[in-house]
Amino acid sequence: MPSLLERTLIVMPAFNEEDAVRQVVLEVFAKLPGVSCLVVDDGSSDRTVEEATAAGAVVARLPFNLGVGGAMRVGFRYAIDHGFENVVQVDSDGQHDPSNVVALLERLQTADLVLGARFAGEGDYTVRGPRRWAMVVLSTFLSSTARTKLTDTTSGFRASGPRAVRLFAEHYPAEYLGDTIESLVIAARAKCVIAQVPVSMRARAGGKPSHDPFKAAAYLGRATMALFFALMRPPVPLHEPELER
Amino acid sequence: MTVTTYIFGVLSALLTLGVVIEMLRRRRLRERHAVWWLIAGTMALVIGVFPSTLEWAADLIGVEVPLNLVFFVSVAVLFLVCIQHSAELTGLESKTRILAENAALQSLRIEALEKRIAETSAPE
Numbered sequence: 475m476p477s478l479l480e481r482t483l484i485v486m487p488a489f490n491e492e493d494a495v496r497q498v499v500l501e502v503f504a505k506l507p508g509v510s511c512l513v514v515d516d517g518s519s520d521r522t523v524e525e526a527t528a529a530g531a532v533v534a535r536l537p538f539n540l541g542v543g544g545a546m547r548v549g550f551r552y553a554i555d556h557g558f559e560n561v562v563q564v565d566s567d568g569q570h571d572p573s574n575v576v577a578l579l580e581r582l583q584t585a586d587l588v589l590g591a592r593f594a595g596e597g598d599y600t601v602r603g604p605r606r607w608a609m610v611v612l613s614t615f616l617s618s619t620a621r622t623k624l625t626d627t628t629s630g631f632r633a634s635g636p637r638a639v640r641l642f643a644e645h646y647p648a649e650y651l652g653d654t655i656e657s658l659v660i661a662a663r664a665k666c667v668i669a670q671v672p673v674s675m676r677a678r679a680g681g682k683p684s685h686d687p688f689k690a691a692a693y694l695g696r697a698t699m700a701l702f703f704a705l706m707r708p709p710v711p712l713h714e715p716e717l718e719r
Numbered sequence: 720m721t722v723t724t725y726i727f728g729v730l731s732a733l734l735t736l737g738v739v740i741e742m743l744r745r746r747r748l749r750e751r752h753a754v755w756w757l758i759a760g761t762m763a764l765v766i767g768v769f770p771s772t773l774e775w776a777a778d779l780i781g782v783e784v785p786l787n788l789v790f791f792v793s794v795a796v797l798f799l800v801c802i803q804h805s806a807e808l809t810g811l812e813s814k815t816r817i818l819a820e821n822a823a824l825q826s827l828r829i830e831a832l833e834k835r836i837a838e839t840s841a842p843e
Contacts, residue, residue, distance in 0.1 A: 534824065544820060551820065648813070648816055
């Protein structure tokens with residue numbers, strides 16, 4: 475029986491991350507022995523592919539930019555094709571600490587989808603203003619949909635178990651914000667068990683989170699709309715695989 | 720209405736229909752997209768040839784100025800065509816997205832197979 479980490483695929487959507495991706499991949503391999511790492515290059519125009527390959531990751535190249543949702547779909551389908559049980563999404567910009575993956579995977583033993591939450595105690599990540607309100611509104615609604623307390627619903631640091639991987643390989647949404655908000659709604663409605671684990675976030679290797687109030691307000695609007703439509707869409711069932719053939 | 724405007728109306732409708740049918744004939748336009756334009760062109764031709772049908776229709780549904788009925792129907796047709804195009808665009812986008820995903824996965828497979836072939840056929 476291969477170990478938990480050997481049955482796990484780390485998926486990193488990467489769009490123009492040539493500065494950070496090599497370090498992040500090397501750190502993943504150093505901190506998580508035995509794990510497999512797939513970098514999905516989301517139509518980058520820089521040296522992301524070369525950097526990730528040099529670090530030893532398997533690199534899937536999308537011919538043009540599809541967004542995080544499209545990149546993650548490739549990751550889930552690759553996991554199914556190659557027999558991986560768990561998929562952990564890690565950002566390629568270095569803001570997620572790979573050592574937290576172990577905690578996520580442990581929690582995954584009794585859950586189908588585990589979010590790495592930034593406000594659950596660990597670390598010193600703070601946001602204010604409309605962006606903060608957006609996150610509060612989202613977590614209130616999504617907590618009730620998922621029947622569990624979620625404090626950081628837009629976290630891109632998440633682990634999916636076998637049931638969620640099968641569901642997402644078929645139904646992962648590709649629209650803007652679909653990868654975070656709508657995917658939670660889809661999972662909750664397919665009766666997946668959702669949980670969260672506190673993680674610390676590091677400052678991003680490149681760029682600062684935007685504090686422009688107009689952008690934050692636009693984000694609030696788009697997030698609310700994404701949530702509204704996600705709740706209006708018909709739920710998709712999770713097909714259990716046929717047992718013992 | 721003068722004879723000139725009458726002829727102008729009929730000719731415009733014929734021209735529209737002619738363009739649509741010619742594009743259909745050369746396969747520059749698919750039937751499913753042409754259907755709205757054919758309906759609009761035919762209505763324009765009928766009203767052009769028999770202007771009294773417009774007055775009759777306006778009277779029937781209680782539109783006081785018959786010309787307003789023309790504007791209303793035109794806007795409605797354009798609106799429906801636009802929505803149809805948005806829906807088609809959404810479908811095409813998701814098809815290209817799936818093709819892109821498949822292309823990425825296929826090239827990974829090809830790379831893995833090439834590697835395996837290179838390993839097995841390498842001289843001992």
